[in-house]
Amino acid sequence: MDYQFKEIEQKWQKYWAENGTFKTSTDQTKPKYYVLDMFPYPSGAGLHVGHPLGYIASDIFSRYKRLKGFNVLHPMGYDSFGLPAEQYAIQTGQHPAITTETNIATYRRQLDQIGFSFDWSREVRTSEPGYYKWTQWVFMQLFNSWYNLETDRAEDLTTLIEKFNAGGSAEVKAVCDEDINTFLPSDWATFSEEEKQEELLKYRLTYLKESTVNWCPALGTVLANDEVKDGFSERGGYPVEQKKMMQWSMRISAYAERLLQGLNTIDWPEPVKEMQRNWIGKSIGASVKFEIELTQKSEFSTQNYIEVFTTRVDTIFGVSFIVLAPEHELVPALTTEAQKQTVEQYIAQTKKKSELDRMADTKTVSGAFTGSYVVNPVNGERVPIWIADYVLAGYGTGAVMGVPSGDQRDWLFATHFNLPIIQILDAQKEMATEADATKEGKYVNSGFINGLTYKEATAFLNNWLEEQGVGKAKVNYRMRDAIFGRQRYWGEPIPVYFKNGLPYLIKEEELPLVLPEIDKYLPTESGEPPLGRATNWKHGEGVYELSTMPGWAGSSWYWYRYMDSQNKDEFASKEAIAYWKDVDLYIGGSEHATGHLLYSRFWNKFLKDLGHVTEEEPFKKLINQGMIQGRSNFVYRVVDEEGRGTNTLVSYGLQKNYKTTALHVDVNIVEHEILNIDQFKKFRPEFAEAEFILENGKYICGVEVEKMSKSKFNVVNPDVLIDNYGADTLRMYEMFLGPLEQSKPWNTNGIEGVFKFLRKFWRLFHNEEWQFNVNDSIPTKAELKALHKIIKKVQDDVERFSFNTSVSSFMIAVNELTDLKCKNRQILEDLVVVLSPYAPHICEELWSLLGHTNLSITPYPTFNPAYLEENEFAYPISVNGKMKMNLNLSLSLDESQVKAAVLANEQLQGYLEGKELKKIIFVKGKIVNIVV
C-alpha cells in the first residue's frame, strides 16, 4: 500500500499511549535532560496552526536527546486559571471549571493527534486543588520569610524575631517597607501581639500594604505592571487607572540585583535578557539631601529636606533648580501663599491629563514655581523649587536636581522658564541649543571639585556627601514590587484570614484552601470581590481574604511539579528535585519576557534560599519561537457610482480599473491565491449569483499579513491539515517554514512538497507492487556517503536548533538514495532513526516493518567522517578572484606538488602569459584562488 498516513498515525499514537512509551522516571544510569514548553492557557478557540510550532521543535529535540542516550523529561500541562473562562462565566453563568475542562479536552485531542512524546502521566493543571495547594504553600513560605541583606538571601521570620529580641531594629539590615519603626529589644518585648504583627508585615516577602495600583474598572480588578500596555489592560484592552488600595504584594525588589546578575549565567536570547535588564532598571548614582530654606522650615515637622536621586552627582555645582513630581508629598507645604494658585492650577491640569496624554506629550515644557527654595549643600546657593510632570512620582525619590548644562530635559525646562544655565566642564560646548551630557574635560565653576575629572569628582563627592551626612552613593532600581492580589473569582484563594484587621496564615494542614462555590461571578453589591458572595468563607472568627492570586502565581513554579506531579506530601520530592534539577531547554514566546520569566526566576531564587530547590536559575537555555501570523486573502467587490457594492467581483490584477472594496475571504478556499469560486459561493451565499471578472480564467485574490483571527477568516486549523496530509507532514512543514525563532506568516502553499517527500521516503522501502522490500546487500560507497551526510547534518542542525535546514537535507538524502535505487537494510535502518524525531509515526511503522522495536530509545547512528572523504576533485578555481577554471587535482598532493601541477596546466599557462604566480590560496586543502 502507498503511504497511508491516517492508519499509521492512529496506530502508533494508540501504541504509545497503551505502552506508556514516553513515561519517564528518575534513572540514575542516564544523564537527565529536561525539555519544557510554556504550558498553554486552554482557550475556547482551540489550537491554531501557530500554537504547535514551539511544541514541535521541543518534541524533535526531546526525541533526538532520547536517541542520544539521555533520560528526557518532556511534560505538558495547562495554565488553567485565567480571565477568559471567568468572563465567559459572567456572561453565561457556567462555572469556569466546566469551561476549562471542555477546553482542555479539545486541546488534548488536538495535541494528541500531532504525535508529541509528552509524558502525560505528569500532567499538571494550575486550577486543580491538588496543584494549587502548593501554590498556596509557596505563598505561605513567602509570608513567613524576610530578606536579610547581610546574608543576601531570604530567611525564615524566626531569624528576624531573634534579631529584634537581641538588638532591636538596629540589628536588622533588610529589604522592607520604608515606614518601619526603630525600636530597642526592650521596646519589642513590650509590643502587643498586634503591634508585632503589624511591624513584621513590613518585612515579609509577601505583604499587605496600601499602595498605588493599576485598577481596571471594566475587569473589576487590579493588574500588575506587566499586564498593562500603554494605559490599557493587556487582556481585553480596557482602560486602566491609578488607584490607592490595600493590596498584597511580592517583595521581588529584594531580588533585583540577583535577578540582574543571574542573567549573565544563563543561555537566553539577548533581547529577552535586555528586556529584563531594562525592567529591573538598575542605575548607579547618589541620593542627595537639599535642605529646605529656613523661612519655610517651621511648616515641616518630620522632614526639612528634599532628597533627590541623581546619576550625575558630579554636576551638582550646576544645579539651578529642583523639580518635584506634582504628586510629591511635600508640595502643599512648600507652596507659598503667593504661588498657591499657580501651583494648584498646575496640579489640576496634570491630573486631567491621562497617562496616555502624558506619555504622548513629551515635547511641551510645563511646570510651576512653588515659591520656596532649598540650599545646595556643596556651595550654599539658594535654589528654587519647581514642580513639573516630567518628574515621575514613582521613580527614585520623586524629585530631581535640575542641571540644565548636563541634561537635555533640564535644559529645556531652564530655557523655557529662564533659569540660569551653568557650565560645569571646560570641555562642554556652547549650550545655546542643547545640553551637553558628555563627561569629558575638567570641572569649572564647581568649587572644590574644580580641575578634577568625571571619575575623580564622582568618587570625591560621594565621599564628601556621606561625611557631611547629606547624601551617599546609591543604587536605584526601577523594578517595583509586584501586586499579588486580583479581585476575581477564577484564581487561587490566598491562604490567609483576617483577625482585627491583620492577616494570619491558615495552618499547613488546612491546605488546600479550596475555591468556594458562588452564585454569580461578579463583585458583591458593596463592591467586594466575587469571593465576598461565598457563604461561610470564614476561618473560625476570622474572614478569609477575598482576593485571589494573579495569573502568574501558578506558572511561577510549575516546572518543579512536573518532576513529581502526584506527590501529596511535598510540591516535589527532594529526590526528584535532586535528579531533574532545572530545565535544560525552555521553549516559548518572548511575550513573557518581563512577566512569567521574571516571576519564575524570583520564586526559584526564593525556594533556593529556603533550601527547597538546588539551582539558582530555573531555565538554563531559553528559545523564543517566532509568532505565526495570519495571511489573509481578499476579494474585490466593485462599487458603483453611488458607492454601493455591486454583485461583481474583480480579480486582484484588474482591480485598479474599478472602484472596489476589499473583503476578507476564507483562506481555506484559496490555493496559491486562486479562489475556488464554487466554494466561495457557498461561503458567501449573498454572492451565489455573483459575476466574476477573471484574469487568465482565474480569480486571483489579494494577500495581506495580519494577526490570525476568526474575524479575518485567516485561521488555519491544524486538524484540517492533519486530515489531509497527516501529522508527520504537518510537523515537518511547520519546521520547514523557516527559522524557529523568526516570526512569519503562515502559508499552506508549500505543504505538498513535504508530503511528497514522505511518500518518496515510504517508497524507498517498497517495490512497485507496494510490498515491503529491503535487502541485505553490502552498502555502496555512494549510499554510505548519502547516509553519513544526513547523520552529520541532522546532528549539527538539531544541536543549533536549525530544524528548517534539516528538513531540506532529508529531502536531498532521500532523493539521492532513490536515484541510487538503494534498498539496503543497514542504510535504511539508520535513516529511519535519524528521521524519527521529525516524523515519528512513519518511522515507527517502517521500524517495525524492519523487524525492530523501541525506536524511541534506539541509539542515534554514529557519524563516520571517513565516508565523506573524497580524493579527486574537479572544482573551479578562480584567478585573482575573477576567472574560473576546472583543474583536476588530487587532494593528497602537498602544496609544492599542487604548485607544480598548476604551473604545468596549459589552460593556466595561456592565462598567465609569463606573469609570475604569486600565491595559491588553500581552503580546507583545496585551492580556491591563484594570485598572479
Place this chain on the structure above:
RNA sequence: GCUCGGAUGGUGGAACUGGUAGACACGCAGGACUUAAAAUCCUGUGCCCUCAACAGGCGUGCGGGUUCGAUUCCCGCUCCGAGUACCA
C-alpha cells in the same frame, strides 16, 4: 528618542568560522505516461544582451572601506519589524 533584530529570485528560505550566492521547497513553463483527469516522473527557471548556442555583463537594501576573494568583517546611510519610553 533609545535598545535589539532584519533586508538575498515571482514566493518561503539556504550559504555553520569570509572561499562556486540562490541549496531545498513552492510557483511557473515545457515534456513523458493517460481517452482524459488525478497521481508520478523528466527538463528548464536570478536579471540583462542573444533566434539560439557559446561567451559575456550585472547581481545579496544604498554609498564607501578592508581583503587575492565580502551575503558574511568595518564605517556611513535608507527602509521594515519588535521592545521600551520624560527613569533623573
